Amino acid sequence: MPGTGGAVNLLAPYLPWLKALHILSVIAWMAGMLYLPRLFVYHAGAEPGSPMSETFKTMERRLYRAIMTPAMVATWLFGIGLTLTGVVVWSTFWLYAKLVLVAGMTWLHVIFGRWCRDFAADRRPHGAGFYRAINELPTLLLIGIVVLAVVKPF
Numbered sequence: 001m002p003g004t005g006g007a008v009n010l011l012a013p014y015l016p017w018l019k020a021l022h023i024l025s026v027i028a029w030m031a032g033m034l035y036l037p038r039l040f041v042y043h044a045g046a047e048p049g050s051p052m053s054e055t056f057k058t059m060e061r062r063l064y065r066a067i068m069t070p071a072m073v074a075t076w077l078f079g080i081g082l083t084l085t086g087v088v089v090w091s092t093f094w095l096y097a098k099l100v101l102v103a104g105m106t107w108l109h110v111i112f113g114r115w116c117r118d119f120a121a122d123r124r125p126h127g128a129g130f131y132r133a134i135n136e137l138p139t140l141l142l143i144g145i146v147v148l149a150v151v152k153p154f
């Protein structure tokens with residue numbers, strides 16, 4: 001029924017709740033994706049083994065494991081749930097383009113996890129400038145994803 005796009009509209013009655021939960025989990029995931037690289041920028045300037053460095057390790061680990069990863073899983077689950085509400089017109093391309101950018105965001109999430117482990121082991125493969133540049137990537141992906149999801153340009 002809604003959007004009359006998808007033959008599969010098993011979850012159609014739950015569309016509003018699924019969309020609300022999808023957007024809430026997106027907000028939590030993106031909060032971490034934008035904040036964690038900032039922690040990396042400052043952590044790269046802290047002496048390995050120093051109290052400051054140990055505090056950053058705790059902040060990064062808790063942000064990544066307790067907020068970002070559960071929020072990413074929830075974003076995927078509620079997003080897939082939305083595709084089962086009949087809201088998607090599969091002959092349009094916005095969702096395919098969106099999923100390519102979301103795959104990029106998910107890959108970046110996995111890479112951030114690897115960098116958390118590097119810092120936790122006092123390995124410093126990159127400097128503050130590198131993380132400052134990386135910080136722009138989730139922002140650019142976010143802009144592309146939200147424009148595709150809301151405007152549905154094609």
Ligand code: HEM
Pocket residue numbers: 019022023026030075076079080082083087088095102105142145146149150151
């Ligand atoms: C992870 C895989 C994802 C899937 C399968 C997915 C799928 C969907 C679907 C089917 C809709 C409903 C569109 C409609 O109402 O017509 C939707 C809405 C939305 N998605 Fe996603 N999404 C995913 C990830 C994301 C991410 C990562 C973001 C943001 C960074 C995002 C932002 C949004 C927004 C803002 C809406 C509301 C659009 C509106 O109400 O018009 N989604 N998503």
